[in-house]
Amino acid sequence: MNTLKDWQDRLGDQFVVFEESQDGIVLIKIDHPLATATISLQGGQILQWQPKSQVEPVLWSAAPMHWKKGRAIRAGIPVCWPWFGAHPVDSSAPAHGYARICPWEITSISTSHSGPVEICMAMSVATPSTVTQTLEATLASRISIGETLSISLTTSNPGPQPLVITEALHAYFKVSDIRNVETLGLSGSEYIDLIDQNTKKIQNGNIHFTNETGRVFINTISECLIKDSGYDRIIRIEKTGSQSTVVWNPWQDTASKMNDLGADQWQQMVCIETANALDNALTIESGAQHSMSVNYSIGL
Numbered sequence: 096m097n098t099l100k101d102w103q104d105r106l107g108d109q110f111v112v113f114e115e116s117q118d119g120i121v122l123i124k125i126d127h128p129l130a131t132a133t134i135s136l137q138g139g140q141i142l143q144w145q146p147k148s149q150v151e152p153v154l155w156s157a158a159p160m161h162w163k164k165g166r167a168i169r170a171g172i173p174v175c176w177p178w179f180g181a182h183p184v185d186s187s188a189p190a191h192g193y194a195r196i197c198p199w200e201i202t203s204i205s206t207s208h209s210g211p212v213e214i215c216m217a218m219s220v221a222t223p224s225t226v227t228q229t230l231e232a233t234l235a236s237r238i239s240i241g242e243t244l245s246i247s248l249t250t251s252n253p254g255p256q257p258l259v260i261t262e263a264l265h266a267y268f269k270v271s272d273i274r275n276v277e278t279l280g281l282s283g284s285e286y287i288d289l290i291d292q293n294t295k296k297i298q299n300g301n302i303h304f305t306n307e308t309g310r311v312f313i314n315t316i317s318e319c320l321i322k323d324s325g326y327d328r329i330i331r332i333e334k335t336g337s338q339s340t341v342v343w344n345p346w347q348d349t350a351s352k353m354n355d356l357g358a359d360q361w362q363q364m365v366c367i368e369t370a371n372a373l374d375n376a377l378t379i380e381s382g383a384q385h386s387m388s389v390n391y392s393i394g395l
C-alpha cells in the first residue's frame with residue numbers, strides 16, 4: 096500500500112503534489128504554468144481542470160465534502176465503464192459500471208516547463224468486494240493537461256472470448272447558467288430520449304435547455320460546442336473512437352433528489368459525454384483493443 100510520501104517521492108515534483116481528500120482519497124494536484132488540475136486515484140477521474148487563461152474552472156464539481164470513498168464522485172470527468180447507465184441484466188450492479196469506484200494506479204507522470212503534464216493510469220485489478228460483474232478486460236487512460244485537456248481511454252481484451260462494452264467520459268462542464276447555454280454540433284442527429292421512454296427522435300437545431308434533458312445521440316462522430324453567453328466562452332469537444340454523445344441536465348426536480356447537487360447546483364452544470372452507448376455498444380475481439388479519445392479546448 097503506497098503512502099502519500101511514497102507517491103510524492105516516486106512521482107511528485109514542482110508541478111505535481113499528492114494530497115488526500117477529507118475522506119482519504121489520494122489526489123494528484125497539478126499546478127503548472129499552463130493549467131491547474133486535480134485527479135482522483137479513485138476512478139482515475141479528473142475532478143478539476145482550469146487553464147491559466149480562464150477565470151472560471153472549465154469542469155463543474157460537487158463540493159469536496161461529497162467526494163466519498165467507494166462512492167461515485169460527481170465532479171469533472173467520471174469514467175463510465177464497462178457499461179453505461181444501468182447494467183444490462185443485473186439491477187444490483189453499480190450504475191455506469193465499476194471503473195469510477197475502483198482504485199487506479201499511476202503508470203507514469205511526465206512534466207516539463209513548457210509542455211502539458213502527461214499522466215498515464217490504469218484501473219487496478221483489485222476491484223472492491225461490492226463489484227461482482229467484472230469483465231476480463233483492462234482499462235488504461237492517458238491524460239494530457241495543459242491549455243487544452245485530452246484523454247484517451249483504452250480497453251484491452253486479453254481473454255479468449257469477444258467482449259461487449261459500453262462506456263462514457265461523463266464530463267460535467269461548469270456554465271454560468273444552464274439557461275444561457277446552447278450546444279452546437281448535433282442538429283440532424285438521431286437520439287434516444289431517456290426522459291421520454293427511450294423514444295428515438297431527430298435533433299432539430301442547436302440544443303437549448305428549458306427542462307430535464309437526457310439524450311443519447313447515436314451514430315455521431317461530430318465535434319460539439321458549448322456556447323455560454325454568460326461566461327462569454329465556447330468549449331470545444333472533439334473526439335475519436337466514439338459513436339455516441341450524451342447530453343444531460345437533471346433540472347430542478349431530479350436534482351433535488353441528489354444530495355451532492357443540492358438546491359441550485361444543477362443550474363451551473365451541463366454534461367456532454369463522449370461515449371459508446373446503447374445502440375453503439377462495442378465488441379472487442381479476443382486480443383484486440385479499442386481507444387476512445389477526446390480533446391477539450393476553449394475559444395471565445
Ligand SMILES: O=P(O)(O)OC[C@H]1O[C@H](O)[C@H](O)[C@@H](O)[C@@H]1O
Nearest residue numbers: 167190191289309341342343366
Ligand atoms: O447519478 P449518476 O449515476 O452519476 O448518473 C448521472 C446521469 O448520467 C447520465 O448522463 C444519464 O443519462 C442520466 O440518466 C444519469 O442520471
